[in-house]
Amino acid sequence: MPRTVRTMIGVSRGPASGDLFEQSPSRLLEQHGALLTRRMYKWSAGFEHELRNYSGVITGIARSQVDNDVTSAVKVYSVPFGADRARRADLDRVPRHPITDLSDLSPLGELVDGAYSRSMDHTALTAAVAGLERRFGPYRLKRVSLGLDTNDFGEEKLYLDAEIVADDGAHAGAVFRSFRRDSRGDLVVCNESMRLKEGYRKQGFARSLSASLEEYYRRCGVARIEVKTEDDGGLVWAKEGYQWNSRRDLLAASLANIRTRLDAVVDSGTISSADKSLLEDYRGRLQVNSETIPTPAELAALTGDARDLGERIMKDSVWHGVRYL
Template structure:
């Protein structure tokens, strides 16, 4: 009984650490990647709401399916960022072409809104958010998606803030079709990269989808810390040879070059063929996918 209590206590502490780290990440990413909300209270509340949502974020569906719908009729992101006024009604109309069928489900926009200037004298529009409900043919909501699009250092950046499907809606092709269509749209719009913060099941899925570690020094430091913490957590249950594999891959994080990729880690296999999956499934990490 005491060992069970210790296990529960340890698990609760680990979840709390991930949550605290993520709140810190979101507070900065709301500034860095998604623009600044109207006031300090909104920034604080927004960061915490996002943290709660993100801890359940799932990654893309990797099962084979057809490509998603063509979004050529939707005005490009670059065009939507050049406006001079925060006209959310016009933005909603411009993005209405995203309301399509993706695989077995439909996307219905629920909130589309611009971010204001990030500094005095800055551009009137620094980015915008897209919130959508995923609905089935009966009109029942089975999931949600949220994307933040902004300009950072002169480049257009997308932050995948949220994607969550009910268990029965997963693995049926929605997320792959949606991701394929949106990535084509982003490329046409001149988007430089897509950023994520992966946790739980999303940590494995995003690594398999080709996202790599964000090499921003602060973000990389947090990622490495999480990888090392998870390696310690699973080490006791590993064979001696698998422990040696973990030691070898962790040694590659020393210095500034030669880091393993997220895909390398998730595909790590030894006596336990799921060694890499166990490592990444307990890791929270900052990721990026370059589009340009």
Template sequence: MTGMLAAAWRALRDCILGEVCCGGPAAADITRGYADASKGAAQSFSRAEVEAHDHMEGLERNLPSASYPAASSVRDIREADEIGGAEVGRTAAEPSAAPSKNVPDLSHVAPLGDLVDADRLDHQTVNLALKGLERQYGPYRLDNVSTDYEISWTAAGRRRQELLMSASIRDGEQSAGIISHCFSRDDEGKLVVENRVICLWPEFRGKGFSTEFSKAIEEYYRRSGVDRIELYADLQDGGYTWARAGFGWDLDPGKLRGSVNSIRAQISHLVTSTPGLSSADKAQLDDILARFQGHVAGYPSPNELVSLSGDEPNLGEKIMRGSKWHGMKKL
């Protein structure tokens, strides 16, 4: 069941990624998504988006309903399960709430490295560990956490075990969005998190969930010894929101080249499609392009770009919305 679930999540991602921009924590609270067709949203959505949303609703209804407290180690998880210590039974859905003043405490969740490194852990054990992430983050609850393992190969030819985690975001009984992350180690043995999908449906954005979730999960990652978080910011709002969230360039040569080319294209489009762009603003943009010609250390950061302002006050926003770039955040 778990393998099928992971495959379904991947199918969902492949289906909607071309349409849905999955951004990150910021004022927009996660980029562009799609609305529930039954609510008659004004925005026009593709058939693939609506079918993906319908599929997701059905998938969530068929997810296992058990909810477990996590333990401090893989051994503790197994022992809790063997002696019947895991509390079985779904926690009642919580009502919407205003963002809390305190960061949710995830100190009870087993260290991520233990789970990534474990040799052929059974799915029940892994699910039991990460069920501890199921809780309220600001207005919404993370629910239906599910995991799976995959084997891949690094660029250096090293066998890599990846731990996949998917979850739904709930506002009471309503689906508010989805999350999909991948955890693994790189060729140097450093623990890496890849944010594959983080999407909130349009009517659930801007309420503070992503800010609360990011604070809590990044603290958990630090405690687990995670070296960095990687992502691909793309489409309508992803490039803008991840830049505001403080993500920098992924310095892998191929990824960096693609990122820089995207920003150059954005700037060129801005210059040619903005009648009346002032000479001062054009000079700023020329300076940005010149810096991309120099040493990598002198490249403007995504956050610097998104913060650009001149006679056109939203100069940086216009560059970064619609941009596609590979991002990374060191922890």
């Protein structure tokens, strides 16, 4: 197994036992599944998806054998931690809808480059994404618009906005996204916001839209998706497995806000002494220089005597997140 992956997972070659990754996958998972799950969880809220990905680098193992062994092992190890349990339980309450095929959309890189070079104006850009005006789960996108604009910091980005419409034609909300290339030329998406009116939430639209767009982004070579949370997004994006944006100033701002949210829960007078002690321990880890900063998903799933400790902290929190594709 490549050294970088071995180091990332946190296991090493032992002189007595030989190389851990020379074992059969079934034996490997039987003996070390819990360890692998803990390590893998840092990079994904879902153990099964990541283990299938990383299993491909274990040399000499047929893919079919890996799939069979992983499927068996996942029954034992797939939901060992609170964050994953919370995420799966939350998703199970939301109706499931198929991913919408966006393969007919123009490549995102061409649109970004066309906008910045001024070879595509607002009319041409909007026409290129007209295919987004379709159903995503229970609702549809309408009045999609794409064009260059400048934000409050003087940054010029390609912005997309669209209305969310229910089957009866009622206005259900709005979606805003922005696209750019970073200093290395990588494509970056920012989930600016998605707002759904009361009565239209938790019906599967957000999940369907996000999954459909992520498939499109991957095909277009997008490097990462960034988000600055607001309102319910502080909890939602945490449960979706977004990590802290590691840029130092953004990480500092994120952790400062979470500390403030945590302090408010501690000072509320509604939690036990044991829960206060637990939160004080977590507060000490919410520092930029800490080697054990809890992930957003870990915080969202935090429970004590009060089962909703983490949700109270993360709901309405403001933090900068990222998902690498």
